[in-house]
Amino acid sequence: MSTRTDVVIVGGGPVGLATAIAARHAGMKVMLADHAVPPIDKACGEGLMPDGLESLAAVGVTIPVENAFQFRGIRFREGETSVDATFPRGVGYGVRRTVLHDLLTQRAEEAGVDLRWGTRVSAIADGRVTLNDEEVRCDWIIGADGQASQVRERMQIGRTQTELRRYGFRQHFALTPWTDYVEVYWSDHGQVYVTPVAEDQVCVALITADPHLRLSCLSTFFPELAEKLSGANASSREQGAITLTRQLDTVCAGNIALVGEASGSVDAITGEGMSLGFRQAVAVVEAMQSGSLASYARAHIEIGKPARRMSMLMLSMGNRRWLRHRTLRALSSRPELFAQMLSIHVGESKLRDFGLERALTLGWRMLYTQGEA
Structure with a gap:
């Protein structure tokens, strides 16, 4: 059996969903496939910077304030030293990953995206994708399927120019946020991000080069933070993920493009992973509308430059x-x-x-x- 659509998006995370919504708003017929079934969670810092919220708004998605916690800036802390700054314009949102994914899924359904959850992508070729046993013909294929992208590997798109691996561990704690900043605690062993995500909950995310370090070690390496969390009950289990710094020499081939972590990534220390992906979603849809992905290849480089520079600086500070x-x-x-x-x-x-x-x-x-x- 064969089906026809304009765009097939492989990967149903936030960036894949944002790309699907943007493409539907541009008048394209869109099918999205993912082997997972919602609700879909992933360990991350759960903070969206103002530019990330603007990029979401550009694809027609607004996060209701009741589903998030507004934060007004960033604070760095180590020992007795502390420095903070407010955003020059707007606020950031702390929002649970599952809440964000559910919101984007609802918007995609409302926009008319054909969502294929629990679907195996068994073959990919120029202009064709096989979903389970169904062949889907299309004009464009978008790989939004993460760090281990099968679209990238199967179609051999891009050679890795740089790669650095670290580890992230995330858990939520039930307590009233003590600040309306995202706080970043530094030590020789890594960084811990504390993001308020609700009036009664904070997200704590550890990023480290040590795969054996866990949030249970906070009292040893981050005593100031451990004291703040003392007595608070964990409201979720600890969840881990790999954070990669990866740059590819290209993110397009013919009618196939990569977005999000499939297209490369910066270390989670920047807090900009999803924001970059949402901007890429806007750029790749604009390129598809023009009939060529060449403009997306150029835009992808420019979108990532500031975050890569900041990542290099912050990783140097950490090391x-x-x-x-x-x-x-x-x-x-x-x-x-x-x-x-x-x-x-x-x-x-x-x-x-x-x-x-x-x-x-x-x-x-x-x-x-x-x-x-």
């Missing part, structure tokens, strides 16, 4: 205690520099806007604090 201590102390003494860096990170400013004067000021502050590191 080098002296650099981390000097940077955090320098930023805490000049918090306006941290605010400018956050503005660049969420796309409100360009790197060139940071300016020579600010760069020299940060460098001087780091040298000034050398004796304290």
Whole structure:
């Protein structure tokens, strides 16, 4: 049996669903297939930056405020050192991954996407995808099937140029958030993100290069955070995932494109994984409308540049205690520099806007604090 559609999307995570919704709004007939069946969860920090919310809005998806917790900025902490900054415009949302996935699934159904949950993709070729025993002919194929993308592997799209592997572990705790910032706790053993996701719940996510480290080790390596969580009941089981830094030399081949983690990824330390994927969803649909994926290949590079730069800086801080201590102390003494860096990170400013004067000021502050590191 053969079926005809405009677009087949392989992978039904948030980015695949956002791409499907955007394509439907562009007037395309869309089929989405995933071997999993909702509700679908995945270990992540569960924070959406303002630029990620704007990208979702661009595909017609708005998260009701009652389903999320608004946070107004980012705070870095290590020991007695702390620095924070508010977003230059808008707020971020802490939202449970399952809540987000359910919301996107509902929007996709309302938009008329043909959702094929529990469906095995058994073959992929140019203009054809076999779902279970059904051959589907299409104009476009989108691989949104994650780090181990079968679309990428089967069609041999892209060679890996860089790759770094770390590990993430996430759990929720039932307590009232103590701040309306996402807090990032630093140590020699990794970083812990604390994201408020409801009025009575926080998400705690550990990112580390040590595959044996777990959230049960917080009291040893992150004592300040462990004290805040003391007495709180866990409201979910601990869940793990691999976080990859991966860059491909291409994300398109003919009428096939990769989006989300299938197309490469930045370390979870940036907090921008889904935001990047939502922007890619918009860009790939615009390219399909033009009749060529060439513009998406170019857009994909530009979309990822700021996050890759920030990832490199933050990973360097994590791996080098002296650099981390000097940077955090320098930023805490000049918090306006941290605010400018956050503005660049969420796309409100360009790197060139940071300016020579600010760069020299940060460098001087780091040298000034050398004796304290």
